Amino acid sequence: MGLTSAITGLPYVGKTTLFNLLTGAHAATGGFAGAEAETNVGVAKVPDERVDRLAPLFQPKKTTHAEITYRDLGLAKPAAPGQAISAQKLGDLRTADALVHVVRAFADAAVPHVEGTVDPARDLATLELELLFADHAVVERRLERLEPELRSAKGAERDAKEREKAVLEHARSALDAERPLRDVDFDAEELRVMRGFRFLTLMPTLVAANLDEADVGRPDTVLAPLRAATGKHRATAVVPVCAKIESEIAELPPDEAAAFRADLGLAEPALDRLIRATYELLGLISFFTVGPDEVRAWTIPAGTRAQQAAGAIHSDLERGFIRAEVIEWEKLLAAGSEANAKKQGIMRTEGRDYLVKDGEVFHVLFSV
Ligand SMILES: Nc1nc2c(ncn2[C@@H]2O[C@H](COP(=O)(O)OP(=O)(O)O)[C@@H](O)[C@H]2O)c(=O)[nH]1
Ligand SMILES: [Mg+2]
Known part of the structure; x- marks a missing residue:
């Protein structure tokens, strides 16, 4: 069971740069056409000092870290609300276990901004509304189809469909009020009914604030409005990154990289921060198996x-x-x-x- 995170966000916010940083890939960055057209897929090794320290005890043939798959899914700028995300992108997003929503907090005249100005809280709201519209459309479509099905269903099948209808109406009322589904108190049975729909606003969401180089050492002014916005929501966290500098640092030998990071006030690499936040959001823990053949980390729910x-x-x-x-x-x-x-x-x-x-x-x- 591998974990998959989908990286999403508006064009030119640094999604692919972050994807490359996390997975060690070299996918092309900066191209608008690529933003909507292609999906990059890569695997990141989950950094875990415990595995690295246990391994020398066993001198195993193989040391295996847990892995997390990242899918870099570009989006177009919404032409009008509800029109930004193609059906295929939505399908791709829905297969993920968590979303990494990249917002642009860096100013760079050389990099176009789809909205003209840098305002990460606004961009966050724009895309969240898109995800909300997408879920709303799924609910509406299913409710429409349920009507004729209900008329012909009998017995236990009818009961199940009635239940589904009630759950979807509950979901719709939240979405009508622009509340993401992860903020709603669904019970276990309701969540079970909803599982197959893979609602986007139900997914744990990490907001990766892609900081300006100048703000890396003092991120709080940038992060405060984002935290104010996300603080209202469950299963949502903000993680600062500086995709561009951190990519440059990642090319350096490890000791130089550490010194460079310390100078900037970054305690650890972006991958460590993002993955720790992902495990926390998803309620995941690690256990280990050891031996002469393999020392290995396994990921399970707490x-x-x-x-x-x-x-x-x-x-x-x-x-x-x-x-x-x-x-x-x-x-x-x-x-x-x-x-x-x-x-x-x-x-x-x-x-x-x-x-x-x-x-x-x-x-x-x-x-x-
Ligand atoms: N100044 C600056 N530029 C960045 C940063 N992150 C990405 N970029 C640049 O922004 C452009 C778009 O980045 P890309 O990763 O392709 O964005 P995407 O469209 O969201 O995938 C590229 O030219 C990147 O080099 C950053 O943290 N600071
Ligand atoms: Mg891209």
Whole structure:
């Protein structure tokens, strides 16, 4: 199960520049035609110091970080509200697990701005309205089709369709009031009914504010209005980036890059910031498996039980799950080896209902 984030935003805001930075790709930037036409797809390795520090203990043949796929999906400037996003783009956006909405906060006379002036809060509102219109259209279309279906349906099928209608009407009233669906208190059953529609305003959303070089060291004036706008919404966070300088820094040798970043007041690379925010937004955690063959990070939702977590590794491990041996990664690191950890009695045995915690190392015992 790989995670996919869709990068979206108006033209000329730095989407492709950010995509290249995150995935190490070299897709062409700056072209308007490309903004709507092409989709760039790339994979980023989830930076995780814990994997890097555990690996030397095992000298494994392979060290595997978690991965996240980024899809860079350009959009045209809306000619009129509700007309900016092609059906194909909408479909592409809907396949993602989260949205990264890039807004332009950099001034650069050489880079055209579709609205003429730099105003990231305005651009954020413009695109959010587009996503809202898109969801509204989906709801309307489905409600229209439900009417004749309801007339002919009977029994349990009819009940299910009545339920669907009620849920969609609930969604429509929120969208009519320009409320993104992630702000609405749907219950688990309603969310289940809505899952198949893959509503865009239901998706966790990261707003990547693409800062001007001059603002990197003092981002708060730029971020404050964006945070005021996003603070009203659930599952929404703002992450500052400076796609252009950070791309230049990424070309430097690691120690020079770190020094350069520190000078600018950037504590860590854009990828680390974005991915941490993505995990937080989506409620994801990591656990690890270790051994001479592979040291590897796995991504699961917080609150996953040990048996299901084993299924992230392989379905046989879930099916034949007996128990797991568990240790926090720092304790394993301190012990120096699993043999030592066992001798010290700090490896625990946990059953299938154990709730896996972030940073734990797992050995699954199973039999199929
Ligand atoms: N000054 C400045 N220019 C940037 C920044 N990010 C991107 N650009 C430039 O803006 C132009 C459009 O960038 P691009 O990534 O193609 O934007 P997209 O249309 O959103 O994919 C390119 O010429 C980039 O070099 C930035 O942080 N600062
Ligand atoms: Mg682009």
